[in-house]
Amino acid sequence: MSKYLLEIKNLHVRVANGDTEILRGVDLAIRPGEIHALMGPNGSGKSTLANAIAGHPGYEVTDGQVLLNGEDVLEMAPDARSRAGLFLAFQYPSEISGVSIANFLRTALNSRRDDDEGIDVFAFHKTLQEKLALLKMDESFGARYVNDGFSGGEKKRNEILQMAVLEPKMAVLDETDSGLDIDALRIVADGVNTLSAADGELGVLVITHYKRVLSYIQPDQVHVMLKGRIAESGGPELADHLEEQGYDWLQEAAAVAAS
């Protein structure tokens, strides 16, 4: 078994039925319990990586591997990846009107069980209330329809709630901080930290455009993506450096390296 929880090897991805390659050989490895940050300018391929890991049908993997505990998930349908322990917090979660969050999460938990009986309704209610309390969310939240009429902050908190209930091994947060004011950002970051602390083995990949969120979620490693490749990796200080210098120095360095 690999010592890595998530291992991405030479991943090449293009838009399904398209010619343009967006990811051009991504390598990334995360151990259990680690928090990694993936930064990069718009259009560098960060969200494509998140979607490719989760199996979005709009993207096509042309080469490479994505291993979860040594098992290649690329052969799996998106639901099988989820059941294997992957979780993607969406940048733009869909609205599913008429379906309560509680009903949705109960169905999702049942899909993880081998028996046909399904989770006991009362046991589920207790779990949901515990997770809501853990994330300091209102107990009536589960009765609301999934993302229907939610504010940006509520949508992101709903993603974190789902992560808390589904207890994945590896969570990818796709720009979960975008569009949030400072209070909402702090609430969401607290949630991630709480879940990370509660499960010492949980791996987290925080994809972000801004350093701001990294003041609240302390990463073990920071990676910078440029034009579909990881251009630089380092410790938390790399984020500070990017904050001061921007991405230009990396882009220049990449241009020099390419020439």
Place this chain on the structure above:
Amino acid sequence: MPDNETVTNLGLDEYKYDFVTDDEPVFKAEKGLSEDLVRQISAHKEEPEWMLDFRLKALEIYYSKPMPEWGGDLSTLNLDEIYLKEEWEEQGIIFESIEDGLKLHPEMFREHFATIVPPQDNKFAALNSAVWSGGSFVYIPKGVDVDVPLQAYFRVNAEQMGQFERTLIICEEGSQAHYIEGCTAPVYTTESFHSGVIEIIVKKGARFRYTTIQNWSNNMYNLVTQRALVNEDATMEWLDGNLGSKLTMKYPSCFLVGERAHGSILSIAYAGDGQHQDTGGKVVHAAPYTTSQITSKSISRGHGRATYRGQCKVYEGAVGSKSNVECDALLLDETSRTDTYPYIEIDENQSSIGHEARVSKVGEEALFYLMSRGLSEEEAMTMVVRGFIEPIAKELPLEYAIELNRLIELEMEGSVG
């Protein structure tokens, strides 16, 4: 075992098609429609002379009317191959079989019967008027509020048995009641035909809701005329769920004849592969300040087709009337189909009519989102559909909402190729 047992326990553990009870109708008519047959039915029911005359006149009207050329395809329907059947039950305030209604309350019956849907109304109303059998007679006395729903649950179990049920409901002034009818039919290979007539009179200030969840076998032609006469300050609500059948043509109607009368029609149709649900509603505003709301939701799958056909008529003088129609169609795949035919006729300028129609497909993004949480594609699709019908399911009593969801889930099985 009687074929017309009343199922107070809804039998939620029984799947939609796997029960067939022994069928021993008390009276089984000869195959094929004829004057003799009508006389036979009437004699068997020991009816008064006026009812026999009524039936025979209706039969003439039936023969004289052409098949409708609008709606679904009826060309393969053979009306000669229909047996007739009678059944029903007794309980409640006056809540009994239509036959007993005629026998036990002859004057009240005659005063109201066929006043809302006369035989001349349409070809199938004429046929029903000639050979009706089975159905309910309900009378809610003045000011009485029936807080427990009146429930009728029947099964069409005899192969080649036409169901010509006839229901007459009278709500006296200021009364309130909710009538629920659900039926489910076992699969048979030969084509069957169901043509009911439902007449409801809602008197001044009364409030009545009629709920139907129908799940017919996929060879059934289901052509129903259901209409309510809504008087001053009265409210009529139709809640109509249509699943199964080969072709359903059903447009619950509200004739708003008293000032401030209100009509509401809430319908859900599921057109599975090879099915045509031609449904909708009809509202007639014939008095000032009358209001109506039609909400129609449909789901089409495979080669299924869901048609919304609605009519809104506002008579001159119906000032201040308001009508609003919302149609919402969900297509599950590339081959499924939906169409909308709103007919609007307004003879009063001081009225307001709104019509909104939406067609949506189950989105790839929504499916991916649900699947990314562990739901299979079929579970994800079913969840989107359940959410779509939720605004209607939540209007149902719990056990019917559960049954509706369960029927939808059964219909959704194998929906993903």
